[in-house]
Amino acid sequence: MSRFSRSFKALWAGEVISEFGGAAAAIINGLILFELTGSREWMGALWLVYFLPSLLLQGISAPFLNYVAKETVLRRVQLIRACAYIVPFLSLLSGVDALTITGLIALQCVLGLLAPIYASLSFSLLPEICEEKVLVEANGVLDGTLRVMSVLAPGVTALLLMVMPMHGVYILSALLFVLSYFALANIPTTGTKLKPNWSKRFWISEMKDGFNAFVRAPQLLRLALLSSTVQFAVGATMVLSIPFIRMELDGAQWEYALFAAAFPAGYVLGTILLAYVPKTEVMMYIGLVCGGLSFVLLFFVQSVPLAWGCELFGGVAFPLFNAQSAALFQRLAPRNRLAQISAVRLLIFRATMPLGILFASWTSLGLTTRSTYAVAGSIIVLPGIYYLAKAFYHQGKGDKGHSDVQSSNEKRESNVI
CATH class of the missing domain: 1.20.1250.20 (MFS general substrate transporter like domains)
Known part of the structure; x- marks a missing residue:
C-alpha cells in the first residue's frame, strides 16, 4: 500500500x-x-x-x-x-x-x-x-x-x-x-462544483450528451460490453451453483460452502498476481478468456474438488481483466464526463446480471445445469478469443500505438467532448 x-x-x-x-x-x-x-x-x-x-x-x-x-x-x-x-x-x-x-x-x-x-x-x-x-x-x-x-x-x-x-x-x-x-x-475536497440552471431541456441534453459520449467511444463501449458478459455469467451462477453442487455432483452443504468461497479466494490470489504481470492488452484478454473457460470447464467436471479448482482458477484469472479494463476505462473516458459515463457503465452491468438470472432460470430452454454453464462461459470466451487474437496480431507487428493500455492518454484526449 x-x-x-x-x-x-x-x-x-x-x-x-x-x-x-x-x-x-x-x-x-x-x-x-x-x-x-x-x-x-x-x-x-x-x-x-x-x-x-x-x-x-x-x-x-x-x-x-x-x-x-x-x-x-x-x-x-x-x-x-x-x-x-x-x-x-x-x-x-x-x-x-x-x-x-x-x-x-x-x-x-x-x-x-x-x-x-x-x-x-x-x-x-x-x-x-x-x-x-x-x-x-x-x-x-x-x-x-x-x-x-x-x-x-x-x-x-x-x-x-x-x-x-x-x-x-x-x-x-x-x-x-x-x-x-x-x-x-x-x-481532500476539490471544491463544490458549479451548479447549472437545471431544467427539463438541460437534463435531457445532458443525458443525450452523456450517452452519445459513451457510444461514440468504441473502446469504452467494447470494454463495458465485455465486462457485461462476465456479469451475465455471474447472474447465471447465482441460480446454478447450489443445484450443480448438491444435485449434479451430489455434494454436501459444506462442499457447497467451499465452492462458494473458492472464487473470492482465487480473486484475492489474482489480485496479488496482478502486481507481477505485464499490464498489456494481451494479458488483459488472457484473463478474460481464462475466466470464461472456468465456466466452460464446469460442463466437464465429475467431482466436487475439480469444481472447486475451476472456481479457484476463474477467481485468479478475472482480476487480470477486471482491474486492467477498469483502469483503461478510467483513462480513456473524457475526464469531465467520467462520473456520468461511469454511471452508464454500471447501469449496463446491473441490467445484465438479472438477464443471466432469467436465462439460468428459464427451464423451457431445455438446457441442463452443465449446458447452461457452458453457454454462459462461451459468451465470455468467444469475444475474448477474438480480441486476444487481435492483440497478439498487433503485438507481433510491433504496433505499440495500437495498444489500449499504452496509448490511453492520447486516446483520452481525442475523446474529450
Missing part, C-alpha cells in the same frame, strides 16, 4: 469498512425475513426492492453526477446509509411482524437507491487520487479487498450472533458506516 496516495488509502479504508458492515447486515436481513415469512418468494422480493429502483435512479441521476463534489457526496451517502440501518432496528424492537417487514423493505430500498451513486462516484474519483502508473493495481487492490470482506462477513457475523441478538448487528453496521464517513473525510 506504500505506493498509493493518502487519498486512495482513505477511500480504500472507507470502502472496506462499509463493505463489511453492509455484508453483515445483508445476512441479518435474510435471516429475519425468512424467520418471519418462511418464504423464498419474499426473499426474492426483498432483492427486487433493492435492485429495480436502483436501475431507474441510475439512468436518471447520471447527468447530475458531473456537477457534484464527489468526495462530499460519498461521505453523505455513508451517513444516510448509517441512518437507514436504524429503521429495521426500531421496527424489530416494536415486535410487530408487519412493521419489521416494512422496515426491511425500507432499508433495502434506500440502500438500492444509494448504491449506484456511490459506486459511480468512487469509480470516477479513482483516477483523480491515484497516479496513472498505479491505476491498475489500485483497481485490483480495491476490488480484491472488497471480495475478502464478502468472504469474511458471514463467518464473523456468525460469531457476533453468539454474543448479541440479530438486531444488534444493525447498530454495528450503522457504526461502521459512520466510521467509513470519517475515513472518507481524509480525502
Whole structure:
C-alpha cells in the first residue's frame, strides 16, 4: 500500500469498512425475513426492492453526477446509509411482524437507491487520487479487498450472533458506516462544483450528451460490453451453483460452502498476481478468456474438488481483466464526463446480471445445469478469443500505438467532448 496516495488509502479504508458492515447486515436481513415469512418468494422480493429502483435512479441521476463534489457526496451517502440501518432496528424492537417487514423493505430500498451513486462516484474519483502508473493495481487492490470482506462477513457475523441478538448487528453496521464517513473525510475536497440552471431541456441534453459520449467511444463501449458478459455469467451462477453442487455432483452443504468461497479466494490470489504481470492488452484478454473457460470447464467436471479448482482458477484469472479494463476505462473516458459515463457503465452491468438470472432460470430452454454453464462461459470466451487474437496480431507487428493500455492518454484526449 506504500505506493498509493493518502487519498486512495482513505477511500480504500472507507470502502472496506462499509463493505463489511453492509455484508453483515445483508445476512441479518435474510435471516429475519425468512424467520418471519418462511418464504423464498419474499426473499426474492426483498432483492427486487433493492435492485429495480436502483436501475431507474441510475439512468436518471447520471447527468447530475458531473456537477457534484464527489468526495462530499460519498461521505453523505455513508451517513444516510448509517441512518437507514436504524429503521429495521426500531421496527424489530416494536415486535410487530408487519412493521419489521416494512422496515426491511425500507432499508433495502434506500440502500438500492444509494448504491449506484456511490459506486459511480468512487469509480470516477479513482483516477483523480491515484497516479496513472498505479491505476491498475489500485483497481485490483480495491476490488480484491472488497471480495475478502464478502468472504469474511458471514463467518464473523456468525460469531457476533453468539454474543448479541440479530438486531444488534444493525447498530454495528450503522457504526461502521459512520466510521467509513470519517475515513472518507481524509480525502481532500476539490471544491463544490458549479451548479447549472437545471431544467427539463438541460437534463435531457445532458443525458443525450452523456450517452452519445459513451457510444461514440468504441473502446469504452467494447470494454463495458465485455465486462457485461462476465456479469451475465455471474447472474447465471447465482441460480446454478447450489443445484450443480448438491444435485449434479451430489455434494454436501459444506462442499457447497467451499465452492462458494473458492472464487473470492482465487480473486484475492489474482489480485496479488496482478502486481507481477505485464499490464498489456494481451494479458488483459488472457484473463478474460481464462475466466470464461472456468465456466466452460464446469460442463466437464465429475467431482466436487475439480469444481472447486475451476472456481479457484476463474477467481485468479478475472482480476487480470477486471482491474486492467477498469483502469483503461478510467483513462480513456473524457475526464469531465467520467462520473456520468461511469454511471452508464454500471447501469449496463446491473441490467445484465438479472438477464443471466432469467436465462439460468428459464427451464423451457431445455438446457441442463452443465449446458447452461457452458453457454454462459462461451459468451465470455468467444469475444475474448477474438480480441486476444487481435492483440497478439498487433503485438507481433510491433504496433505499440495500437495498444489500449499504452496509448490511453492520447486516446483520452481525442475523446474529450
